[in-house]
Amino acid sequence: MAVMTLRLSWRARVAMGGVVATNLLSRLLGRGSGTVVGGRVGLFIEPKLLTVLSRSRSVVLVSGTNGKTTTSAMLRVGWGGDVAGNVTGANMTEGHVAALCASSAAHAVLETDEGWLPIVVSATSPAVVVLLNLSRDQLDRANEVRQMAQRWRDCLAPEKFLGVVVANCADPLVVYAAESSTNVRWVQVPTVWRADAASCPHCTRALIFEGSSWSCECGFAQPTRVTARLGSVLEIGEQSYALNLALPGVFNEVNTALAATALYELGENVADVLSRIRTLDSVQGRYGLRRYGHREVRLLLAKNPAGTAALLESLDGDDDVWVAINAQVADGKDPSWLYDVPVEALRGRRISCLGERRVDLATRLTYAGVDSEVVDDFELLREGTARVTLIANYTAFRDWMGRTSPC
Amino acid sequence: MLKVAVLYPDLLGTYGDGGNAAVLAGRARARGIDLEVEEVTIGAKIPSASLYLLGGGEDGPQRLACDLLSEGGLIDRFNEGANVFAVCAGLQILGTSFSIEGDASYPGLGFVAATTTRGLSRSVGDFVTDVQGRMMVGFENHGGVTVLGEGVSALGDVVMGRGNDGRVDGFRAPRLIATYAHGPVLAQNPWLADELLSEITGQELAPWSSVADRLYSERCALLSTRRSDAGHIGG
Numbered sequence A: 001m002a003v004m005t006l007r008l009s010w011r012a013r014v015a016m017g018g019v020v021a022t023n024l025l026s027r028l029l030g031r032g033s034g035t036v037v038g039g040r041v042g043l044f045i046e047p048k049l050l051t052v053l054s055r056s057r058s059v060v061l062v063s064g065t066n067g068k069t070t071t072s073a074m075l076r077v078g079w080g081g082d083v084a085g086n087v088t089g090a091n092m093t094e095g096h097v098a099a100l101c102a103s104s105a106a107h108a109v110l111e112t113d114e115g116w117l118p119i120v121v122s123a124t125s126p127a128v129v130v131l132l133n134l135s136r137d138q139l140d141r142a143n144e145v146r147q148m149a150q151r152w153r154d155c156l157a158p159e160k161f162l163g164v165v166v167a168n169c170a171d172p173l174v175v176y177a178a179e180s181s182t183n184v185r186w187v188q189v190p191t192v193w194r195a196d197a198a199s200c201p202h203c204t205r206a207l208i209f210e211g212s213s214w215s216c217e218c219g220f221a222q223p224t225r226v227t228a229r230l231g232s233v234l235e236i237g238e239q240s241y242a243l244n245l246a247l248p249g250v251f252n253e254v255n256t257a258l259a260a261t262a263l264y265e266l267g268e269n270v271a272d273v274l275s276r277i278r279t280l281d282s283v284q285g286r287y288g289l290r291r292y293g294h295r296e297v298r299l300l301l302a303k304n305p306a307g308t309a310a311l312l313e314s315l316d317g318d319d320d321v322w323v324a325i326n327a328q329v330a331d332g333k334d335p336s337w338l339y340d341v342p343v344e345a346l347r348g349r350r351i352s353c354l355g356e357r358r359v360d361l362a363t364r365l366t367y368a369g370v371d372s373e374v375v376d377d378f379e380l381l382r383e384g385t386a387r388v389t390l391i392a393n394y395t396a397f398r399d400w401m402g403r404t405s406p407c
Numbered sequence B: 001m002l003k004v005a006v007l008y009p010d011l012l013g014t015y016g017d018g019g020n021a022a023v024l025a026g027r028a029r030a031r032g033i034d035l036e037v038e039e040v041t042i043g044a045k046i047p048s049a050s051l052y053l054l055g056g057g058e059d060g061p062q063r064l065a066c067d068l069l070s071e072g073g074l075i076d077r078f079n080e081g082a083n084v085f086a087v088c089a090g091l092q093i094l095g096t097s098f099s100i101e102g103d104a105s106y107p108g109l110g111f112v113a114a115t116t117t118r119g120l121s122r123s124v125g126d127f128v129t130d131v132q133g134r135m136m137v138g139f140e141n142h143g144g145v146t147v148l149g150e151g152v153s154a155l156g157d158v159v160m161g162r163g164n165d166g167r168v169d170g171f172r173a174p175r176l177i178a179t180y181a182h183g184p185v186l187a188q189n190p191w192l193a194d195e196l197l198s199e200i201t202g203q204e205l206a207p208w209s210s211v212a213d214r215l216y217s218e219r220c221a222l223l224s225t226r227r228s229d230a231g232h233i234g235g
C-alpha cells in the first residue's frame, strides 16, 4: 500500500483526518457514502488539500458531457494495479479530495465535471487530461456549451498546463478547447452527434461536414495528424487492435479508444490495457443485468440528447424497452431535451413510459409516431418474460437501481 | 401543401424548440392535413412557407441568426402573408433591438416595437402565462427584459415566472406570436398548437384527443397548486 511517501504539513494531516472521520461518521449515520461531506470538511481545514494530495501521483482527468464515468472506469481497470478514483461519481473537488484521502495509490483517475475542469487541472497538475465530447446537458443549470469550450481552452493553454491532452478530434468543440495546448494527442473516432457544433467556434460560419471530417472556411478544421484512429479496429501508434468489448455500443468503443490512448501516452502496453478493459461488463450498475420481479432488466443511463441517441442505436432488437424520465435538479428541470433525441429510431416498438415526466415522454413519442404506454403503476411490470432494456435519466436511474436487484 | 419552416435550428435549437414543428406536423397528420416541415439550416435560402418557427439559442448564434434572417428577407415573407411563431431568442430577434454579450445593443428585425436589454439575473424555471383566460404552461430560461412599445400587445399576463418583465409575456399581432416559453411550448399546450394550425389552414379543426391533453391538464394542475403554495408569484 505505501506506494507513496507523502510529505504532509500538519494542517494537511489534520484535514485528511477530517475527511476520513467525517466520511466514516456520515456512513455510520446512514447518510450516503459521505464522500462529498468529508471532502468539504477537509477543504475547509486545508483549501489546498487537493493539490497536496495530488503531489507525487500520476493523475489522469476525464471530462466531457457523456462517457466520463465509463471512461474513468476503463482507465482504472486498464491501468492495472491499485488506482485511486472517485468511483461514486462525486466529480467535483470535494469528491476528488475524498477519493485521494481514501487511497495512497501512485496512480489516480479522476472523473471531472466539465465546469470544474479548470480548477481541477490547476489543483492536480495531471499527467493527462482526456476530453471526450461536449454537447448540451441540463441547460437550466449548466453553462452553455460554447462557453464551456472556451473555459477549457483557457485552462489548457501552455501558461497554465504542460501535461498531455488526449482529445476526440471528431468533435469540433473539443478541438477548439484542446488546440490551445501544445501537447495534444488527437484521437479520430466515429461520431453521430453534431447538433451542438453546427457553427464554427472561431468565426460562427457554418461548419462543413464531409464524410467523417469537418472544416470551416476560416481554416479551422478537423486535425489530420492523429495518434489513434478508431474504425473497425483501433489503431494506436503503428499497431492495430481488435476491441471485442463486453460493454455495448459504438460509444463505448469510442470511450475505449480515448482511454487506451491516454494509457499509451503513460507508457502502458496497449494490448495489455485492452485485455483488462474487456473484462468490464458493468459500470456503477450501468449495462449490467438486474432483476425486477420475473424480469431481467438491463439498465442504461441517458442524461442528454447525445447520450440517449447513442443508446438508441445500440438497442437489442428483442428486448422490451422501458424509458424512465425525471426532472429533478440533477436531471435538469426541463425535459424538453426529449425533442432533441431522434426517438423515431423507436418506431415499430411499444415503449413503456415511466418516471415523473412519463406523460411528457409519451407525448414526445406520440408526435414522433412511436407507439407508447404511460405506466402509472410500475409494479404491474414485474410480470412478463421478455428481457428489458430500461433507459433512464439520472435520478430515474437511481430509483430503478433501488427497485431492481442484482441477477 | 402547407409548409412549416423551422428557421436555423442549428443556431436557434438549443432548448428543444424544434419540437414545436414536430407537434404541428403530428397534429396535422391526425386530422388528415398535409403539412410539410422544412428545416432551414445555415447557408440555405428561406423558402416560401405558411408558418415560420423560431426557437431559443445562445448569444453568438442568436446574432448570426438575426443577420441571416435579415438577409434572407423574413420580414418580406411575413408582409406577404406568412405567419411567424417565435420563442425566446427568436422573440428578441423580432423586436427592434436586443442586448447580449455585455451591454452592446444589436438591431433586431423590427417586426414590432420591442426592445430587450440584459436583466440583472437569469430566470430559469416553470413558467405560466394567462393568454386571454387560458393558461399557457412552459419553461423559461433567459436573462432578457423585454419592453413593448406603444400599441404593441403582449401575448398574456405572467402568472408564474418572468416572461418579458415579470408582468407580461411575449407579444402578439396579426399572424405573429412570440413568447418566452420553452417546453416546447406547443407540446405542453395543445390548444395553442391547434390555434396556430387552424390559422394557417384557415379551417376549424376536428377535435383530436391524445396523451398531450393529459400532459396539459397535469401541468396546469401541478403548477396551479405550486403557485398557491408559494403565495403570489409574478404579476
Ligand SMILES: [Zn+2]
Binding pocket: A200, A201, A202, A203, A204, A205, A216, A217, A218, A219, A220
Ligand atoms: Zn470558422
